[in-house]
Amino acid sequence: MFSCLLGPWPCSPEMPPQPVPLMGVRVPAGFPSPAEDWAEERVDFNQRFIRHPEATFFFTVDGDSMQGPDPARSIAHGALLVVDRALEARHGDVVVAVLDGDFTVKRLFMRNGHLALVPENPAYPxxxxxxxxxxEVWGVVIGCYQAFRQDVRPRRRQ
Structure with missing residues (x-):
């Protein structure tokens, strides 16, 4: 399946803050360590990650062209992308682009006058x-949210 995008949905600068606890310990991905039972601070997603609220939008990925062998670079079907239109795209950025009128998400390749949109999935050209x-490079993907449980996937916009 070729990736397409659902959206864009604007990030609302008028949204009331929704702080969630940020734990004061890092979670080890190797050996377990004792957990602390208190939060160090509360973090609002918008304040922490959104630099340009008026130019930030959300998209939902529909397809598998960005799912690749490197988990650090892979973007799964159903992931929620955070896209900033105020940033200038650079070589290697993941971008939302409009190619011949259709939205797509790909990694931007710009070298020696050559321009390409590169998928992470080797099955796609x-x-x-x-x-x-x-x-048109519509915006730069600054992050994404990927749910691991089906019952906590982002709700579709009404």
Whole structure:
């Protein structure tokens, strides 16, 4: 399945803060360690991660072209992308682009006058911009949320 995007949904700067506890300990991914039972601070997602609220939007990934062998670079079907339109895209950024009128999410390749949109999934070809095609880099993906349980996936916008 080729990745397409559902959205964009704007990040609302008028949203009331929704602070959640940020624990004062890091969770070891190796050997277990004793947990502390208190939070060090409360964190609001918007204040912590959104630098340009008026230019930040959310998309839902629909497809598997960004699921690759490297888990650190992989973006799963159903992931919620946080996209900042105020940032200038650079080589290697994951971007939301509009190619010939269709939204897609890919890694941006810009070297020596060559421009391509590169998937993480090796089953898909890179999209090399050809003469006559239109490409707009719509925004830079600054993060994503991926649920591990089906029952806590982000709710669809009403």
């Amino acid at each position: 890179s999209l090399v911009l050809q003469e006559g095609q239109s490409l």
